[in-house]
Amino acid sequence: MTSKNPLISRRSAATLLSLMGVSAVGAAVSTGAGPAAQTAMAASVSNPKHGHDMMPQPVQYIQAEEVDVDAMDAMHEAGVNAFPAQTRGLGGQPLEYEMDGDVKVFTLTADVVEWEFMPGKTVEAWTYNGVTPGPEIRVTEGDKVRVHITNNLPESTAIHWHGLMVPYSQDGVPFLTQPPIKPGETYTYEFPIREGNAGTHMYHSHHNAAEQVTRGLLGGFIVEPKDPAARPAFDREYTMVLNDGPIGGFSLNGKGFPATQPLVAKKGEKVLIRYMNEGLMIHPMHLHGMPQLVIAQDGWLLPQPYMCDTLNIAPGQRFEVLVDATEPGLWAFHCHILNHAESEHGMFGMVTVFIVEDDEEAGATPAA
Ligand SMILES: [Cu+2]
Numbered sequence: 001m002t003s004k005n006p007l008i009s010r011r012s013a014a015t016l017l018s019l020m021g022v023s024a025v026g027a028a029v030s031t032g033a034g035p036a037a038q039t040a041m042a043a044s045v046s047n048p049k050h051g052h053d054m055m056p057q058p059v060q061y062i063q064a065e066e067v068d069v070d071a072m073d074a075m076h077e078a079g080v081n082a083f084p085a086q087t088r089g090l091g092g093q094p095l096e097y098e099m100d101g102d103v104k105v106f107t108l109t110a111d112v113v114e115w116e117f118m119p120g121k122t123v124e125a126w127t128y129n130g131v132t133p134g135p136e137i138r139v140t141e142g143d144k145v146r147v148h149i150t151n152n153l154p155e156s157t158a159i160h161w162h163g164l165m166v167p168y169s170q171d172g173v174p175f176l177t178q179p180p181i182k183p184g185e186t187y188t189y190e191f192p193i194r195e196g197n198a199g200t201h202m203y204h205s206h207h208n209a210a211e212q213v214t215r216g217l218l219g220g221f222i223v224e225p226k227d228p229a230a231r232p233a234f235d236r237e238y239t240m241v242l243n244d245g246p247i248g249g250f251s252l253n254g255k256g257f258p259a260t261q262p263l264v265a266k267k268g269e270k271v272l273i274r275y276m277n278e279g280l281m282i283h284p285m286h287l288h289g290m291p292q293l294v295i296a297q298d299g300w301l302l303p304q305p306y307m308c309d310t311l312n313i314a315p316g317q318r319f320e321v322l323v324d325a326t327e328p329g330l331w332a333f334h335c336h337i338l339n340h341a342e343s344e345h346g347m348f349g350m351v352t353v354f355i356v357e358d359d360e361e362a363g364a365t366p367a368a
Helices: 012-020 036-046 048-054 069-082 210-215
Strands: 098-100 101-118 121-128 134-140 144-151 159-162 187-191 199-205 218-224 237-247 249-252 263-266 271-278 283-287 292-296 302-306 310-313 317-324 328-333 350-355
Touching: 012 210, 101 134, 101 283, 121 134, 159 187, 199 210, 199 271, 199 317, 210 237, 218 237, 218 271, 263 271, 271 310, 310 317
Parallel strands: 101 144, 134 218, 237 271, 263 350
Antiparallel strands: 098 101, 101 121, 144 187, 159 199, 199 218, 237 249, 271 317, 283 310, 283 328, 292 302, 292 317, 328 350
């Protein structure tokens, strides 16, 4: 780790020991002390004959020798100044459909594309319609839905409708409910949207899924209630798809900070955020400045909504939260597993900014 790091050329054993709380003697440890030496030092710390040396001592960082402080700060500043950075490709946009009688017909293709997840940084992504997240499918309770999927991937695939109560023949699990969709084939799913199944759902590959989904074969599937009054009202909404893996490590809607999209609201608005975790890890999403009111989990309205500022979202889970945009400013919004969000090089990955604009105080309006 030390040798790969351009900023911290020599993170000495002394610093590591200091961080471990053995600062009193740690300062005397020279660079290069291996595990055996560290064990020896730790043992000497617990030796009663050292007497008053056992008292906690101020940690003495010799930063000039170890860290280029200004260089580190400059990298952090450059990342923030670049936000929101422009990249090619934007996923999660509404998918158009055609009506065939009373059936809404959607068309998807699964394609391999070069996906720019940060400015100038690309990865081979597996996508629906060339984007990750795939385009958003949005329907209403009681609709009839048909989806054509053409597989242009080098592997078989299948689509699972995660959270939707579909007939089992349409559930999208190869060999359990259907044959795999081979490369070059087109397959059609058709199912009704059940009443009572409103909320935030997903669609994704269910074949070689740890690879195919994390590479990008995923998307949002929103079911609107037939009666809009059946769910809490809001002024605007955002979807935040969490992913970890090949798409730049950690991503929000297929991008890593500073290429993530900001969430923008006017002061006084109620903002609905739909979280979807398509990754392989949990991600506790933390919004600065204002609490989140959790109103639904996996599409189901909670009998008792609750407030939090950090919401842990496990793989496969969806949550709907409402944020009252009461506090003007630029609020950090990030995964609180901090190595999903920041390094000594600055913020990256699962970080965005929640912007609350205050029209009444022009001078305080953040320039995003
Ligand atoms: Cu995370």
